[in-house]
Amino acid sequence: xxxxxxxxxxxxxxxxxxxxxxxxxxxxxxxxxxxxxxxxxxxxxxxxxxxxxxxxxxxxxxxxxxxxxxxxxxxxxxxxxxxxxxxxxxxxxxxxxxxxxxxxxxxxxxxxxxxxxxxxxxxxxxxxxxxxxxxxxxxxxxxxxxxxxxxxxxxxxxxxxxxxxxxxxxxxxxxxxxxxxxxxxxxxxxxxxxxxxxxxxxxxxxxxxxxxxxxxxxxxxxxxxxxxxxxxxxxxxxxxxxxxxxxxxxxxxxxxxxxxxxxxxxxxxxxxxxxxxxxxxxxxxxxxxxxxxxxxxxxxxxxxxxxxxxxxxxxxxxxxxxxxxxxxxxxxxxxxxxxxxxxxxxxxxxxxxxxxxxxxxxxxxx
Numbered sequence: 630x631x632x633x634x635x636x637x638x639x640x641x642x643x644x645x646x647x648x649x650x651x652x653x654x655x656x657x658x659x660x661x662x663x664x665x666x667x668x669x670x671x672x673x674x675x676x677x678x679x680x681x682x683x684x685x686x687x688x689x690x691x692x693x694x695x696x697x698x699x700x701x702x703x704x705x706x707x708x709x710x711x712x713x714x715x716x717x718x719x720x721x722x723x724x725x726x727x728x729x730x731x732x733x734x735x736x737x738x739x740x741x742x743x744x745x746x747x748x749x750x751x752x753x754x755x756x757x758x759x760x761x762x763x764x765x766x767x768x769x770x771x772x773x774x775x776x777x778x779x780x781x782x783x784x785x786x787x788x789x790x791x792x793x794x795x796x797x798x799x800x801x802x803x804x805x806x807x808x809x810x811x812x813x814x815x816x817x818x819x820x821x822x823x824x825x826x827x828x829x830x831x832x833x834x835x836x837x838x839x840x841x842x843x844x845x846x847x848x849x850x851x852x853x854x855x856x857x858x859x860x861x862x863x864x865x866x867x868x869x870x871x872x873x874x875x876x877x878x879x880x881x882x883x884x885x886x887x888x889x890x891x892x893x894x895x896x897x898x899x900x901x902x903x904x905x906x907x908x909x910x911x912x913x914x915x916x917x918x919x920x921x922x923x924x925x926x927x928x929x930x931x932x933x934x935x936x937x938x939x940x941x942x943x944x945x946x947x948x949x950x951x952x953x954x955x956x957x958x959x960x961x962x963x964x965x966x967x968x969x970x971x972x973x974x975x976x977x978x979x980x981x982x983x984x985x986x987x988x989x990x991x992x993x994x995x
Contacts, residue, residue: 632747637665640823644744647828647839655843662734664727664743666752669719674748676712677720678776681751682801687713726940727756729866733906733942735760735767736899738854742783742845744838746773746823747793750785757781767852769845773827773838778803783845786827786837790814793821809833857898859910860946860988861978863923866906867939872929874900875907875941876972880919880980885909886926886969893917916988918980923952924972945978945990952976952994 641661649656668674672693680686690709694700700708731741745753750772758781760768765782772785776797787794789807798804811832817825827834865875875897876886883892887907890897895911911921923941941952952975974995982988 632666632668634663634665637663640746640828643824643828644838647835648842651839652843655846659846660739662730664730664745664749664752666723666749673716673719676716678748678751680716680720681748681755682777685713686716689713690716724752724755725759725867727752728759729906731756731760731768732764733864733866735764735852736855736906736908737858738852739767740846740849740851741768742771742842742849743769744771744773744842745775746827747776747821750775750777750780754779754781764852766850769849771838771841771845772805773823773834774821775805778805780805784841786834786841788820788826788834790820791826792819809837855899857910858944859895860913860916861895861911861921861980861990862942862944863909863921863978864906864942865908865925865939866942871927873907873939874926874928874969874972875909876924876926876969877909878922878924880917880921886972888969894921914984916980916984918982918988921978921980922974923976923978924974926969926972941975943976943978943992945980945992946988948990948992950992952992 641663645656645661648659676686676689679689687709690712691705694705694709697705731743734741743753750770753770753772754777757765757768757770768782770780770783772780772783774791774794775785775787776794778801785805786809787805787807789810790813791807794804794807798806811829811834814820814822814826814829820826827838829835863875863877865873867873874887876884877892877895877897878884879892879894881893883894885892885895885897887897887900890900894915894917895909897907897909899906899908923943925939925941943950943952976992976994979991979993980988
């Protein structure tokens with residue numbers, strides 16, 4: 630809660646530094662990436678936490694609005710409903726985004742260990758529960774200051790001096806109990822911060838967290854690589870078990886999609902439904918100068934409510950960009966095969982230069 634991106638980056642740096650000090654070989658073999666849960670302010674974060682622990686967000690917002698005498702009961706119900714829907718939508722979007730990020734890394738042939746702190750444990754558990762049984766064999770969690778009642782897969786470290794976890798246990802008695810003790814922190818009155826309390830040098834918590842990473846890493850299966858990296862990669866991801874299709878129109882006019890996965894330049898090497906992703910790549914020796922146009926077809930809802938969210942990640946040379954999408958079922962309708970010939974165009978990659986002098990890339994959205 631209330632964690633900024635900067636706070637998360639400091640935590641990531643601290644974790645990397647500790648692993649490097651203990652195991653240089655392991656440190657060199659790992660990649661690090663933030664799974665950041667955006668804050669929307671204290672009150673919204675708290676209600677999001679209660680929603681994750683099974684509370685009804687609409688009832689919580691109604692209770693909060695009771696003190697506003699200027700609102701009628703009807704107005705209060707309407708506003709509470711809107712705020713509750715926002716709470717659900719925001720949490721579900723972040724959870725789905727994390728889950729797809731984990732799927733993507735596993736599809737690249739990588740093991741995934743999430744070092745989750747505080748409310749991040751709830752996000753990690755909920756995102757992990759969206760993975761398949763096969764994907765879970767390459768996924769694990771190190772839960773730090775765990776305010777959930779479980780660790781989906783992995784282990785956890787919670788101190789008995791942690792007041793934030795104590796408050797969570799008071800409201801939700803099934804919250805996992807503390808399993809370590811350390812002296813109180815001089816800089817953290819709640820004894821809850823990742824860096825200020827749990828990663829203090831020489832503490833039991835620091836030793837336990839550093840020790841869990843290599844143990845869990847060694848226990849995970851190395852997944853088979855299902856998607857390849859190239860000088861250009863385009864990946865479509867989404868959040869519900871629907872069927873969406875990635876379309877790429879190459880500079881020479883070749884149309885790459887599920888029915889024609891091999892282009893003149895690149896290839897659709899991953900074509901999936903039910904959460905995706907779909908993945909297109911261009912090898913270094915196959916780049917074509919010109920414009921690659923990127924489109925999306927919402928093929929079939931598979932008897933669900935439609936894609937709750939979807940997005941396109943593009944890597945081109947040293948450029949990495951997420952093409953912004955609206956991405957909700959209310960804005961798209963299932964097109965089936967009709968959409969194969971007129972997908973919704975979302976973005977582009979412009980390629981200039983040459984193999985001899987080097988290529989330049991510009992990524993944009995329509």
